[in-house]
Amino acid sequence: MFSTGFKYFFGVxxxxxxxxxxxxxxxxxxxxxxxxxxxxxxxxxxxxGLSAFTSDGTTRDANTSTSDLVTQSMWPLVTxxxxxxxxxxxxxxxxxxxxxxxxxxxxxxxxxxxAWSERASTDVTHNSAARKRVLNPIEFxxxxxxxxxxxxxxxxxxxxxxxxxxxxxxFIVAGALVLVAGTLFAIKPNMKRSVGAAICVLGALGIVAGxxxxxxxxxxxxxxEAAAEGHFSHAECGPEESKYYDKxxxxxxxxxxxxxxxxxYQDGELIANIQGLAExxxxxxxxxxxxTNIIFRNATPGEFRLVAHLGGDTATDKSTDxxxxxxxTCTQLVALGAEQSLTLKISKPSxxxxxxxxxxxxxxxxxxxxxxx
Amino acid sequence: xxxxxxDIRLSVTxxxxxxxxxxxxxxxxxxxxxxxxxxxxxxxAPQDTWQPKGPNSKLIDDLQQPVFAVAGIIGLIVAVAVIxxxxxxxxxxxxxxxxxxxxxxxxxxxxxxxxxxxxxxxVFTFGAIFKLAKTDDTEMIINVTGQQWWxxxxxxxxxxxxxxxxxxxxxxxxxxxxxxxxxxxTSRDVIHSYWIPALNGKRDAVPGRIQTLRLEADEPGIxxxxxxxxxxxxxxxxxxxxVALSKEDFAKWVAxxxxxxxxPAKDTLAKQGEEVFLNQCVRCHQVNGLxxxxxxxxxxxPDENVWSGAAPNLSHLMSRxxxxxAMFNLLSKQCRDEVWNASSDVVGAKYLAGVTEQCLNQKxxxxxxxxxxxxxxxxxxxxxxxxxxxxYRGMPYLALSEDDINKLVAYLITLK
Numbered sequence: 001m002f003s004t005g006f007k008y009f010f011g012v013x014x015x016x017x018x019x020x021x022x023x024x025x026x027x028x029x030x031x032x033x034x035x036x037x038x039x040x041x042x043x044x045x046x047x048x049g050l051s052a053f054t055s056d057g058t059t060r061d062a063n064t065s066t067s068d069l070v071t072q073s074m075w076p077l078v079t080x081x082x083x084x085x086x087x088x089x090x091x092x093x094x095x096x097x098x099x100x101x102x103x104x105x106x107x108x109x110x111x112x113x114x115a116w117s118e119r120a121s122t123d124v125t126h127n128s129a130a131r132k133r134v135l136n137p138i139e140f141x142x143x144x145x146x147x148x149x150x151x152x153x154x155x156x157x158x159x160x161x162x163x164x165x166x167x168x169x170x171f172i173v174a175g176a177l178v179l180v181a182g183t184l185f186a187i188k189p190n191m192k193r194s195v196g197a198a199i200c201v202l203g204a205l206g207i208v209a210g211x212x213x214x215x216x217x218x219x220x221x222x223x224x225e226a227a228a229e230g231h232f233s234h235a236e237c238g239p240e241e242s243k244y245y246d247k248x249x250x251x252x253x254x255x256x257x258x259x260x261x262x263x264x265y266q267d268g269e270l271i272a273n274i275q276g277l278a279e280x281x282x283x284x285x286x287x288x289x290x291x292t293n294i295i296f297r298n299a300t301p302g303e304f305r306l307v308a309h310l311g312g313d314t315a316t317d318k319s320t321d322x323x324x325x326x327x328x329t330c331t332q333l334v335a336l337g338a339e340q341s342l343t344l345k346i347s348k349p350s351x352x353x354x355x356x357x358x359x360x361x362x363x364x365x366x367x368x369x370x371x372x373x
Numbered sequence: 374x375x376x377x378x379x380d381i382r383l384s385v386t387x388x389x390x391x392x393x394x395x396x397x398x399x400x401x402x403x404x405x406x407x408x409x410x411x412x413x414x415x416x417x418a419p420q421d422t423w424q425p426k427g428p429n430s431k432l433i434d435d436l437q438q439p440v441f442a443v444a445g446i447i448g449l450i451v452a453v454a455v456i457x458x459x460x461x462x463x464x465x466x467x468x469x470x471x472x473x474x475x476x477x478x479x480x481x482x483x484x485x486x487x488x489x490x491x492x493x494x495x496v497f498t499f500g501a502i503f504k505l506a507k508t509d510d511t512e513m514i515i516n517v518t519g520q521q522w523w524x525x526x527x528x529x530x531x532x533x534x535x536x537x538x539x540x541x542x543x544x545x546x547x548x549x550x551x552x553x554x555x556x557x558x559t560s561r562d563v564i565h566s567y568w569i570p571a572l573n574g575k576r577d578a579v580p581g582r583i584q585t586l587r588l589e590a591d592e593p594g595i596x597x598x599x600x601x602x603x604x605x606x607x608x609x610x611x612x613x614x615x616v617a618l619s620k621e622d623f624a625k626w627v628a629x630x631x632x633x634x635x636x637p638a639k640d641t642l643a644k645q646g647e648e649v650f651l652n653q654c655v656r657c658h659q660v661n662g663l664x665x666x667x668x669x670x671x672x673x674x675p676d677e678n679v680w681s682g683a684a685p686n687l688s689h690l691m692s693r694x695x696x697x698x699a700m701f702n703l704l705s706k707q708c709r710d711e712v713w714n715a716s717s718d719v720v721g722a723k724y725l726a727g728v729t730e731q732c733l734n735q736k737x738x739x740x741x742x743x744x745x746x747x748x749x750x751x752x753x754x755x756x757x758x759x760x761x762x763x764x765y766r767g768m769p770y771l772a773l774s775e776d777d778i779n780k781l782v783a784y785l786i787t788l789k
Binding site: 053258259260274275276277278283285287288289290291293347348349351353371373 | 382508509511514516518525527529530539540541555557559561580581582583584585659670672674675676681682683686
């Protein structure tokens with residue numbers, strides 16, 4: 001009586017109405033999601049009406065048994081696995097729980113489409129083609145992304161394990177192998193697809209195996225030590241005492257536009273170059289509560305850091321534990337010719353009692369005034 | 374359902390839809406068309422992009438006039454061709470003519486001609502873009518910061534213009550005529566876009582970025598603008614004005630902005646207003662030089678109360694003509710018209726006169742102080758601030774008494 005299409009879209013519409021009512025009842029306000037669900041209700045109802053009007057989806061011969069058309073399916077098994085992960089996740093970790101949700105949704109979607117396609121007609125080949133037409137555009141990109149992600153993640157584990165020199169060699173080798181494989185494919189266009197696939201699979205398996213081995217053996221020692229000494233949260237604006245903090249500073253910056261000023265330490269002088277002003281400046285105006293990017297460029301032999309003194313006591317007034325003043329932030333040590341960015345956000349205006357300035361650590365007399373109006 | 378039944382149903386449905394479209398949309402199209410045509414005839418249109426008042430906007434105008442002409446002619450030819458084809462070959466029940474595919478000569482011609490036109494347009498467009506992006510000939514810089522829903526201007530120290538200490542203002546950008554001004558734009562919250570049509574095109578103000586925009590005015594005057602990037606509830610009310618003054622008048626304006634704070638005389642209503650300001654307004658609004666009873670500077674803390682971390686600095690408020698993101702005039706209509714309609718040789722003097730007690734637009738200022746969210750849509754309901762970490766976006770309702778409002782108005786009028 002009712003077409004398959006009508007039943008499907010009618011079901012979507014009814015579920016959407018229920019979802020809308022529940023969201024309104026639970027959230028106690030008509031959120032943006034409610035607007036989306038309302039549109040879904042409209043679209044579902046329209047498509048249901050069109051399906052009923054055109055009898056769309058009723059392509060199956062009702063007198064033919066479909067029992068011979070049903071193929072074996074792995075999706076019930078995958079669904080069960082998803083449920084297991086879901087339940088395990090409830091008592092272990094949220095990652096397992098969300099993994100279970102993803103597996104469950106994917107399996108149910110696949111199962112639903114497969115069940116639908118097996119009843120689309122009496123022709124098994126047609127049914128299989130219908131399933132592929134619906135799911136392949138989703139399956140292929142998702143599987144490719146997952147596969148690529150696994151390979152990249154495995155490669156990153158390898159790079160975290162081997163030392164820097166070996167890492168560079170590995171990159172060269174990997175690039176060379178890609179070049180060789182590409183060249184091989186180019187000069188042998190008639191090569192069997194299976195050979196090409198085998199090469200790619202072997203390469204991927206090799207990287208994944210290397211990644212697993214690297215993950216088991218752990219990161220290289222200096223990274224472990226750097227993490228242990230608080231490398232990522234470290235902010236030492238005085239003389240450097242940590243072993244690793246300043247040893248990985250960048251030599252160049254991609255940040256070239258959107259900077260408020262480029263501060264240069266040259267010939268023992270600290271100057272600010274501000275876009276639009278021809279002459280170097282000794283003061284820099286920074287708006288209140290605005291994210292302000294500054295580039296620090298070292299043009300003096302040696303390694304120096306730029307420190308922003310943001311109020312409070314003077315920079316030389318160190319606390320008893322030898323740490324810098326809490327109202328200071330700084331770059332890492334920057335070598336000759338290198339540069340780093342420093343981002344400031346100052347919420348209080350400067351005044352005679354509240355002075356802000358930039359200076360080079362160790363040479364407090366070289367200053368650039370920060371004016372916050 | 375048989376195929377024939379389906380076709381009949383479909384035909385009936387299409388016919389019904391056509392009738393509805395004719396009855397509903399035809400009048401709408403006619404009324405809309407007449408309205409749009411009438412709007413193009415407006416004489417009082419301060420944001421008209423076809424009336425450039427500076428070299429940068431003239432550069433754009435010199436580009437857009439011929440491009441618009443060429444595009445208009447092409448558009449007209451295409452429209453006539455389409456309408457002619459629709460009418461001449463419309464369905465009258467005749468058999469479908471023989472279908473042909475491919476006519477290389479025609480297709481190549483129809484590809485090359487537009488490509489050539491676009492190539493010519495692009496040469497001039499790129500030229501204009503590069504000229505408008507120049508910064509090395511700048512004579513003056515002004516930092517412009519957008520936030521919901523007002524613009525802040527700060528003038529860094531520039532001794533050539535007598536600016537020996539930073540000046541901070543809002544609503545109205547004041548600049549000297551005949552001077553290449555470079556705006557350094559950014560934003561404290563969401564993306565805004567600065568646009569004074571008479572002086573240049575648009576430039577987005579993006580948080581964390583500095584974007585530059587050249588401005589230069591040929592003659593003294595006031596040029597209106599509007600935020601042109603949707604930025605939230607009161608985007609439509611986020612206006613701005615550029616005030617171009619002669620260099621002499623600009624120097625006077627700078628001197629006034631740098632003048633020290635003058636506290637109201639004791640035992641006056643204005644002095645009581647200063648106390649109300651210290652108790653209520655200074656939580657967000659800074660007045661440079663204002664001190665508390667114990668002599669300590671009154672430092673505003675908008676970062677603790679406002680989502681963007683800033684509220685307009687009200688130093689020398691009455692030297693401006695607008696408030697609340699230039700949505701309201703500080704001048705009464707008559708006084709406002711006198712400034713706006715003044716000739717270029719006297720507009721500076723009239724503007725510098727500021728807001729006198731006689732010219733103060735008390736109605737809008739009092740309404741603003743009485744209940745700001747009622748006159749300008751803002752996110753200022755204390756019950757709905759969870760998403761902004763308890764901070765306001767806009768000015769909240771302060772529950773000021775009429776007595777407090779009287780005192781505040783008396784105080785604000787002293788901020789010359």
